[in-house]
Amino acid sequence: MVEQTTVLQQTEAQPKSPAGAASSSLRHESAHLHVAGDARYVDDVPLPQGAVHVALGLSSRAHARITHMGLDAVRAYPGVVCVLTAQDIPGHNQVSPVGAGDEPLLAEDTVFFCGQPLFAVVAQTRHAARHAAVLAQVEYEDLPAILNIEQARAQGSPLVCRSLEMTRGDAPHALAQAPHRLAGQLAVGGQEHFYLEGQAALAWPGEDGEIRICSSTQHPTETQHMVAHILGRPNNLVTVEVRRMGGGFGGKETQANIAACLAALAAERTGKPAKLRMDRDDDMLVTGKRHDFVIDYDVGFNAQGHVLGVDMQLAARCGWSADLSGPVTDRAMFHADNAYYYPDVRLRSIPLRTNTQSNTAFRGFGGPQGAAAAERIMEEIAFATGLDPLDVRLRNVYGTTDRNVTPYHMTVEDSIAGEIMTQLAADCDYRKRREQIRVFNRTSPHLRRGIALTPVKFGISFTATHFNQAGALVHVYTDGSVQVNHGGTEMGQGLHTKMVQIAMREFGLSKERVRITATTTGKVPNTSATAASSGADLNGMAVLAAVRTIKDRLVAFAADKWHVAPEQIRFTADGVVVGAEVIPFATLVNAAYMARISLSSTGFYKTPKISWDGATGRGRPFYYFAYGAACAEVLVDLLTGENRIERVDILHDAGQSLNPDIDIGQIEGGFVQGAGWLTMEELFWDTAGRLRTHAPSTYKIPACSDRPRIFNVKLLENAPNREETIFRSKAVGEPPFVHGLAVLHAISDALASLNDYRTCPGLNAPATPEQILRVAERLRQQGGETNAQVHA
Known part of the structure; x- marks a missing residue:
């Protein structure tokens, strides 16, 4: 049995709020739909009549020139409507999220990893599209492929983005003067996102070049921009909508653009609604993972376990394109200290280009890899000094x-x-x-x-x-019900629930009176990705700003109508206290409407104090x-x-x-x-x-x-x-x-x-059974020698 202890925090003094308001445990706003199987995801949206399906044709080489791509058999397969290649893209064949220009949506002359999309099959059924895709006859001229960090370093692979160095003090001098010093290496593996809902998108063509897309994306605005870029049209003709995702974990921050762009391209080409839902195997073959790292560290310390100096190089397998590898490797360095102070320190990132999937955002965004290095250093020092690792951690x-x-x-x-x-x-x-x-x-x-x-x-x-900003849109209707929309996306983490709670708390309403609606670029524009753990921070403040704008209008109206001071008006679970009266929220709202008071407002928030x-x-x-x-x-x-x-x-x-x-x-x-x-x-x-x-x-x-x-x-x-x-x-x-x-x-x-706890095992991750057995055997055979070289 799992034992769970929950300690609720003390909340600030506040007006009486309904059960479930902010700072209490309202159930997830879609929980009843999840349990009943009624929560609608992209694949659950009813297909319009005449909709077509899209499937991908993938590269079978890691690095090669395409010498011939025979698609006649693909086009001839029963049910196939058309086959799309790079030459069919009316706009720009680029989906690089950072503008690096190194990530074509469909390969042109060269492939850079095994699984890279070469073409897209558009057919009357998903079955036909998938079966036709494997009939392509593609011929290659193989080129040298770099597959891992070791090869990339040995063969001088170029960096996929700029390297970063962080220094404070004089690390080389501190290391040279330290009474004890050790150097070692830590390898941490990558990770597949394995969201329950795979990459999916459904696109509808409209009039005058409009297109609407239902996408499983964490970043609707970026998806909007990418689709517009691919189609060669302005952003205002593209609307992206997300009601919920079946998990994301960062894997749908940039990677969702592929499905959305190809569905939109198929809809543009055929004039019909088009849907792409990736098969799990294709999803894993095409999309990026968590970056794996090899981290070399050199640390100086004293007999009491205090760190005196640290020099660290963090090399990452980034894959074939830049994607988000720059900020990911940056954040790995931001967290290479974890909770510890390094008196003198030098940190350097080495983001290496390889012929593998383009690694991307993943929960923690490089931070866990950096923290792993910090914890290895603490462990090494504990074994070298004979101290309890907890004491070493506390001392630093x-x-x-x-x-x-x-x-x-x-x-x-x-x-x-x-x-x-x-x-x-x-x-x-x-x-x-x-x-x-x-x-x-x-x-x-x-x-x-x-x-x-x-x-x-x-x-x-x-x-x-610049991503630390958010917008929201709140409507109060004349019956006292409230609709909330914001730029964040719901992927099961409860963001929408928290936004509902904010409106409930501020207006004094029950959850039945507040409705969250699908995230859409047509309501809140220019949004940031729901990522970096900032969804509630950013969007919550934007929702609060919108709600309080409406409240201020209602307070001013009520103060004038009932001849009371504004400070005598409070919103509670029992209604709006106006002087000595308690007026139902709906009554106040309807009266404000009759007096031509605006009951709708946008909200905006930007995080203060930050700079980089x-x-x-x-x-x-x-x-x-x-x-x-x-x-x-x-x-x-x-x-x-x-x-x-x-x-x-x-x-x-x-x-x-x-x-x-x-x-x-x-x-x-x-x-x-x-x-x-x-x-x-x-x-x-x-x-x-x-x-x-x-x-x-x-x-x-x-x-x-x-x-x-x-x-x-x-x-x-x-x-x-x-x-x-x-x-x-x-x-x-x-x-x-x-x-x-x-x-x-x-x-x-x-x-x-x-x-007998004499030496650090030097355990790399993942600690699979094979890895554990290898380390155990090494410890037995080598008498405790590890990969760390200790210098007294």
Whole structure:
């Protein structure tokens, strides 16, 4: 049984609000539809009469020139309407999200990875389109292919985007003067998004060049722009709508553009509605993954475990195009300190171009990879000094008055990682359990236990400063019902629910009176992606701005009509208090309408205080940090290499939570996804560059049986955000993902028992059974030697 502990936070004094208002646990706004099977996704939208279907023809080479592409058999297949190639694109054959010009929608003369779209088949049925697509006769002239980081470094592969360096102090001097020094390497693998709903889009052609698209995208505005770019028409002729997604995790931030553009192109060419829903195998073959990294580190420290200097290189396999690799590798460096202060530091990114899928956004956006390096350093120091890893971590956390400047020169003003780790260690009895585990391991020949407690400090904001803005549109109707629209997208994380709660709280309404509508570029333009954990922060403040504009109008109207001071008017669950009277909200609204008071408003918000200069590697890229800590206990079978998560305790900082139940759900889900990335999710390409793990049969994600046997999750009490976020809450989408690192280090702790905890196991991720057995054998044969070279 999963044990769950929820600690609700104290809320600020506020007017009486209906059950479910902000800061309480209103159920997900679509929960009843999910349970009943009535929640409509792209594939559930009824097809208009005469709609056509689109399927992809994919490259079978990793890097080659196309010498001949025979499509006659494809066109001749029964039911095929037409076949689209790069030459059929009326606008620009480019879908690079950063304007790099290196990502054609359909290949032209050269292919750059195995699975790259070559053409699109448009047919009367999906069956016909898919079967016709495999009939193409494509001839290639193979070119040298670079498939991984090792090859890219050895063969001098060009960088896919600019490299970044962050420095503070003099790292080489600090390392040279340190009494102890060690160097090592950490490899962390990639990860498939594996959203339940695959990439899908449905496009309708309209009049005078208009086109409407229902897309499973996290970034409707970018999808709008890409479709307009491909079709060669202005943005105002393209409308993109998203009611909900069946998961995204970053995989639908840029990758959804492919499906939307090809559906739109087919609709443009045929004059009929067109739908593309990728098969799971095609989805995994075409779309990008989490970036895998190889991180080289050199660290100086003293006998007490204090870090004195750090030099780190973070090399990433980025794939065939730039995509979002620049900001991803930047964020990896932003989090290469995790919760720790490095007195002198130098960090460098190496974003390498390879002939594999173009790696892209994924929950954490590079942050987890950087944090993994920080935790490896803490682990290495603990083994080198003989200290408890928790003590090393506590001795190196950021302070609030000194030891508080990051490698990118941002001052950490609210470091609470140490307090959270200390509280969690006491709550879960970490130190006693650690001793009990060591006793167990002395007498257990084949089963070993391990425990680890790791923190997270996660920066909240888009590092591209201009994305830190949001808009909203709120309508109040004359019956007192409210409709809310905003620029964020719902992918199951509860964003729409929180937006409903904001309107409920401000107007004093029940949930039945507030309706969220589909995100659409036709209502709120120029939106940012729902990403970077900023969905509730940005859109919540925009919704609040719109609601309060309407409230101000209603207050001014009521004050004039009933001859009371504005401060005597309050919106409560019982109605609107106007002086000594309580007036039903609908009555007030209808009276305002009769007096010609506007009951509709837009809202806009931009995040304050942030700035970033990529040229110098300095600035304040984050508005604030979210914190937390996790303690994981595992059991490792040394005969099979399998591991089991016995218990996990998490204490997480969500500020003044908008919805504790939803936030705890996000923490649980983020942790499990993070643990899956680090222990079982393995991507494998063969020597020809073909992805072999492209289906549920070959790629393993966590199942119900992989969850912790005991799972305790608490929200930090009495911890409102010190910054002026929406009702003093904190973002909760990505930070909990990093808690999975506790599992990796617990497995490492279990393996360390093989040589009586003398040396660091140097466990890379994912810690699959094969990897665990290899490390265990190495520790036995080499007497504890690791990949780290220690210099006293």
